Amino acid sequence: MSWIPSPELLAPLAPWFDRVRRDLPWRAADLDAPHPDPYAVLVSELMLQQTQVATVTPYFNRWMEQFPTPQHLAEAGEDAVHKAWEGLGYYRRARFLKAAAGTVAAEGWPTDLDGLTGLPGLGPYTAAAVGSIAFQWPTPALDGNAFRVLARLLLIEGDPKDQAVRFRTWLEPALAAHGPSRMTQALMELGATICLPSPVCATCPLSERCGAHLTGRTGDIPPVAKRPKPKASTLWLYALEAEGHVLLHPPAAKGLLAGLWRWPALEAAEPSLQALVPAPGAVRAWPGWTQVYTHRREAVNPLHLSLDARFTPAPGLRWVPRAELAALPLGKRDQRLRDLLETPGQVPMEAPDPAALIRACSAV
Numbered sequence: 001m002s003w004i005p006s007p008e009l010l011a012p013l014a015p016w017f018d019r020v021r022r023d024l025p026w027r028a029a030d031l032d033a034p035h036p037d038p039y040a041v042l043v044s045e046l047m048l049q050q051t052q053v054a055t056v057t058p059y060f061n062r063w064m065e066q067f068p069t070p071q072h073l074a075e076a077g078e079d080a081v082h083k084a085w086e087g088l089g090y091y092r093r094a095r096f097l098k099a100a101a102g103t104v105a106a107e108g109w110p111t112d113l114d115g116l117t118g119l120p121g122l123g124p125y126t127a128a129a130v131g132s133i134a135f136q137w138p139t140p141a142l143d144g145n146a147f148r149v150l151a152r153l154l155l156i157e158g159d160p161k162d163q164a165v166r167f168r169t170w171l172e173p174a175l176a177a178h179g180p181s182r183m184t185q186a187l188m189e190l191g192a193t194i195c196l197p198s199p200v201c202a203t204c205p206l207s208e209r210c211g212a213h214l215t216g217r218t219g220d221i222p223p224v225a226k227r228p229k230p231k232a233s234t235l236w237l238y239a240l241e242a243e244g245h246v247l248l249h250p251p252a253a254k255g256l257l258a259g260l261w262r263w264p265a266l267e268a269a270e271p272s273l274q275a276l277v278p279a280p281g282a283v284r285a286w287p288g289w290t291q292v293y294t295h296r297r298e299a300v301n302p303l304h305l306s307l308d309a310r311f312t313p314a315p316g317l318r319w320v321p322r323a324e325l326a327a328l329p330l331g332k333r334d335q336r337l338r339d340l341l342e343t344p345g346q347v348p349m350e351a352p353d354p355a356a357l358i359r360a361c362s363a364v
Contacts, residue, residue, distance in 0.1 A: 003154055006174035009209055014178040016205035017186035020193075024053065025060055028133075031182040038109055038134035039070050039101070045126050045133075046097045050090060053192070059088055070101035078251070082259040082329030089332065091259050096121020113139050128168075132180035140171035141184050145191025151222040152195060155211025160222050197224075230292070234268040234299040236352055237337055240361060242307035245319040247361055248328070261328045263337055264317065264361050266352075268301065282306040283354060284345035291333045302337045304345060305354055312363040 003009070021027070026044035028035045035041050043063060047056045066084055067073040073081070076098070085094035099120035110116045116127035129141035142150075142164055150167055151160035160167075175183045194200050199218050201207045208214075212221045240247040249262040284304040291298040310319055320328070330338060 003170055004209075006170050006172075007177040009153070010174045010178070010183065010206070012205040012209075013186040013190065014182055017182060017189055021185070021189060022053070022193075025057060025064075027185070028181070031185070032136075032179055034136050035134040035181070038130065039104070040064065041130050041134040042100065042104075043097065045129050046093045046100075046121060047088065049093060049126070051088060055088070059085070067101075070105040073098055073101040074105040078259060079327075079329055082251070083327065086329050086335065087332060091257070091329075091331070093121060095259060109135075113137065129184060132175060132184040134181075136180045138172050138175035138180045140168045140175060141188075142167055143188070143191075145195070146187045148197070148222055149187055149191045149195045149206075152199070152212035152218055153206055153210050155215065155217070155221065157221070158223065159225075228295070230294075231296040232299070233296065234301070235265045236268060236301050236303060236357070237263050237265045237333065238303040238305060238357055239263055239337060239341060240305050240307060240357065241322065242310045242319075244322050245310060246322050246325060247313060247317055248320050249316055250318050251329075257331055259329065260331050261320075261334070262331070263334050264357075266357070266360055268299075283348060283351050285348035285351060286340045286343070286345050289336070298333070300333060300336075302340055303348075303351060303357075304341060305357060307358075311358065311361075314361055314363045317361055 018031075024044075026040045044056070044060055047060055047063075063084055066080075067076055078095075078098075081094050081098050082091060085091060088094075100122065103119055110119065113127055113131050116122055116131055117124065119127070122130065125141050125143050128139040129143075131137040131139035132141060140146075147160040147164075147167075150156070150163075156163055171183075190204070190206070194204050199213075201210070201213050201218065204210070204213070210218075212218045247264060249264065251257075251259045251261060282305060284306075286302050288299060288301040291300050313319060325338060
């Protein structure tokens, strides 16, 4: 089935976007010229991956103050970069952004889409978004919002991602005709504010041209993807403190939590922790919480154990001065325990055997 040419079908998007576009700190005032700061576009696109605009905006402003150019970011220390990203999650994005900035600082900006795609962390979507928004290249950027808009508009059955190549070919003439930056951001804006999973069709500039709206099928197009049930676990997250130091895992080079410091944690099902004992006065506790990740859920039980003296830690653990704790980058779960340490807490009625916790963290 052939589609109506994109310059014609998407024509109402351009004037609609000019009327309603949000004032975002990374968005250029002039959408007909190349962006005055491509680096700002790069930072925003990496931050916006799987993160809402409202969350990203204050992080973006602080980031640009601390690392205003690719050169500043390339020369920054790893801990400073992760600390600036602290709370945004998906920390691999921060490492990719630093690596990409290093390449740009050393070699300049790429001159085509293949060059952008070759930068660390820039997949097909991010490279195309930077190309269109920063450099006015007609490179269609397809994120989840754009796929949802196009699936409904063109009445696509099944997973719209299967049509990615065809979508890009179809969109290019519209970007060329109405402006790459304007049209790319208009599609993003429509998907983020109107063509939501539960759409607001009454205010959509494309509703009278939308196949799903005209056939009453916005509820089942695109189909909702089934997600695997997250793995559930229960753990003790604990801060061991002695002689003005706390025990932490230093950042790993790879993995989900690379670049972040972490508190020691043990599954509550560990045999050594099965027997709960009356807690001595040196143990503080706080109400637990559930930490939700993409593929798992953790029931977290936070503890603080004060010791008289430090012991030789097991490999992968390090005593860190308590005074330095605030400056270290931690993930959300570990930030929460760090913040709880500044509150009184309470002596728990029962807790894991403190000796078992110490044995788990000791090299002896």
